[in-house]
Amino acid sequence: MIAAHRLYENKYAQFEVQDGILFITYKLNTTLNLEVAQRVVADRIRFQNNTNFLVLCDIRGIVHSDKRGRDFLAHSGSLLVKAVALLVHEKVLFGMSSFYLEVNKPAVPTEIFTDKIIAVDYLQRFL
DSSP states (O other): OOOSOSEEEOSSEEEEEETTEEEEEEOTTEEEOHHHHHHHHHHHHHHHTTOOEEEEEEOTTEEEEOHHHHHHHHHTTTTTEEEEEEEOOSHHHHHHHHHHHHHHOOSSOEEEESOHHHHHHHHHTTO
């Protein structure tokens, strides 16, 4: 499992591979809409170089999301993804993420965490 590169960044997020896990960190004050979701997924797929990865997605930089963006991520955003850990830090984001899991039902195993170490432990079960 090797990405074409170990680190990539676009306008909305940073992508980095460490120990077989792809870490995606959304930049501060990001609004997740359909355009942003499509760009992040397209760049992620190119970055992964057609290799499946476990993904730890740090969404603490997202300040708002809309239904079209969430729907896209839940359904089309799981290509080449084995499992996802969502890293959140605020109660509001935790509630929003829980709602996302309940309503959008992602196509791959997805859990919410507030601790990065526990999130990585969860993903390592899928290695």
